[in-house]
Amino acid sequence: MGKGANNLSSSDLTISSHEPPPKTLISWEEVQKHNKKDDCWIVVKDIVYNVTNFKKKHPGGNKIIEFYAGQDATEVFNAFHKDFDRVYKYAKAYQIGQIDPNDQSRLKLSDEEKQKIQREIEIREDFKQVKKAAEDMGLFKPSYTFFFLHGFHIVFFQMFGYYLLLNYADSSFFAILLALACNVIAEAQSGWAQHDYGHSSFFAKPNINKYFHLFFMGCIKGASSDWWTYMHNMHHAKPNVIEKDPDVRLEPFFVVGTVEPIRRAEKNAKKKVENLYPYTFQHYLFPIAAPLLFPLLFQWTTIRHAIKRRKYLDLISMAPMFILHFAVTYTTFQSVFKCLAYFFVMRLFESAWFTWVSQCNHIVMDVHDDVEYDSWLHLQIKATCNIEKSWFNDWFTGHLNFQIEHHLFPTMPRHNLYKIQPLVQSLCKKHGINYIVKPFWQAFYDILLSLKKSGELWQEAYDEIMLSM
Template identity: 80%
Template sequence: MGKGANNFSSTDLKNLPNEPMSKLFSWDEVKKHNTKSDCWIVVNNFVYNITEFKRKHPGGTKIIEFYAGQDATEVFNAFHKDFDRVFKFANCYKIGQIDPNDKSKERLSLEEKKKIDKEIAIRRDFLEVKETAKKMGLFKPSYTFYFLHGFHIVFFQMLGYYILLNYGGFSYAAILLALTCNVIAEAQAGWAQHDYGHSSMLAKPKHNNYVHLFFMGFIKGASADWWTYMHNMHHAKPNVIEKDPDVRLEPFFVVGNVEPKRRAEKNVKQKKNNFYPYTIQHYLFPIAAPLLFPLLFQWTTIRHAIRRKKYLDLISMVPMYALHFYVTYTTFQSVLKCIGYFFVVRLFESAWFTWVSQCNHIVMDIHDDVDYDSWLHLQIRATCNIEKSLFNDWYTGHLNFQIEHHLFPTMPRHNLYKIQPLVKSLCEKHGVNYVVKPLWKAFYDIILSLKKSGQLWQEAYDELITSM
């Protein structure tokens, strides 16, 4: 969804409020209110001034600012489950509705009109797919699945600590086995907290938040609010430059086809090169992936909770660190070894997470915010899938169905494969590229993509230097 998305469609959502509105606005007027200090959005053709509310938004201010002056209908419907409550709450911010006789479209070129009409057709068909998914019960969770998944996380975490306490002082093999158990628990807890952060299991978001706190704080020792804040921005504008935090990889990496050229221009303008050329970044990634958690996320997540005064997040982290250092110090009788064991767990967990999360995204199109982009186009151009298998489902936390997850972020992960045939059919109908890869190919494509982006940077840099 880019600027003006869905501007000229008659939204056929069942959740559309039905009440008379006295004030009518044109899309040209709405687009003027697109700043942090003057923020309007449109949902289901109703106009909301949320300049003040955005500071209170549970998902963070940025996700709302991304859609300032734009139609936020599709992103709103993707993120929210409790429509009735949200609409009632939003009434105090409602200032009018889009003029049904708005003539904005008449000023566009024929090509622009055709593009809008095509996007409207895609949105209509996408809504039909979503309604079909609801009728199939695909938004209803399996409590058995979530219980067993949560149980296996706690089991491996406790098993790792048990092995350390009872055998870790006598055998390196025992330490290695305990390490394996703890890494599995931490990595799988990452996928579990992802589900609850999206409110995929329980009906009410606040109930999901409590379980989210458990897996993110008690198991992983991180801030649930930090993850929600960062991840919502990613989902709202995936692979959009300057908006998706997952593609802000400077100064160490340049990604996609656009950013390398801009980085080269910046390097030349500042009359300096980076301390290393981006042409070797594909060699650097396997080294950086394991270091992401222990060197960056470890302190970033705690800093976020302190700065934002998320005291419940901070409290939820305490048991994880207390238990970990009690077990490891009892085993090793050394503070340095305790820290070393913790660091190694984070290394392997980080490598696991980073390779899986990046293989779905940085190999795809990374672009500026664009006009008239439907939710389907916005998500699929930034995502790809990995082939289904029991191992791939477990290893990736069902993010091998990244396309379906991005289209339906609140859908329980164990149902994503069931909606896949309908999504494929929708993409085929509208000529949208749907990419599925083997796991090894998805990982290998990360290296190829970084190598290509590095070469683009070098070519642009050399050309600029030569022309000076």
């Protein structure tokens, strides 16, 4: 390839720039020293940026930048941003130098570490070619018909549910159940719609996507758009990375993967206590916890986030959902208790739908510590798997049955993810990377199986540590 294993260069990864690079030369060893919250440097296309003061202004949240402090952030930058020229224009103010092309600091690495870096460089080059092919195929261009019909069916189900409540609830309990089903479908599908706009996969300009995101997340779901963006960007930046991905911070009720159970056992043993229950029972708890996640945690968390961070636009966008929903249900039931009960049950089903779908792609995979030299491809595929394609699977999961492709290309419109799948599979086969596709039922069952195995690992580690004390 013509690149030394000691130089982890990303210069062939695309960021448009017509400006000459800064003249100050900086070694990788120096960059790696600046990996703290109050001293944060990142590298994008071999240009070094001091983003210590910028990270709080970052639209995607400060954490995503902190995750890459002292590291090469080129691939994550390319994955999250569409308009490279626009972003680069603002980024120039934070440039402090460029990576020394003759940097010798990585010669200190072991031969095994150098070989790993060389493999990652080759993977990055091939992945760049796959992304270029996706661009040439027009896979980053949305179908306006698809997004219109998807949005229309969400609004239709929501309004039809309310119509049934207002006109037929008094005469038929079946009408109430049908209305509930319609509202659950609208809420769950709105979750997939807001996910699309949150990733800016429809409009070219992020601000326009933001307004649609506010509509589906706020007006339909009654949740904070900013909260979702903050949490979800962390997830995509470092999926399944311990202490960084919020989606795998499941303590104190769950331990996942193979690393966290042992650490949790060490903490429990040190305090000479187990938990409220042994983790060997966690696979029984999940089906109970999944429906309760939204009504007992997320609903309050999103409102608190908007209030605490003074996201007034979020609060304004959330108001129509609660006003309309409780106006309709109170008119129907003439009881505050019944209104709240209907809302709670709706959230229960929506929560179960979302939680099973979102977790079947992730917690069953490798949950690990941060590894500096992982390519974007390696980082994402270690943490994701797919579910087989069918019209129902596509609809039910919001096309997140193509979780691998979505994580590799988060701004790609979801209706195009299956089109890039063959190229991703070929790339994985070339580099010996395990690409996993499961039947729908197996993906859900594997959640319980994975939790059972992690719980047993915790028990074994806990017993061993207690016996040695």
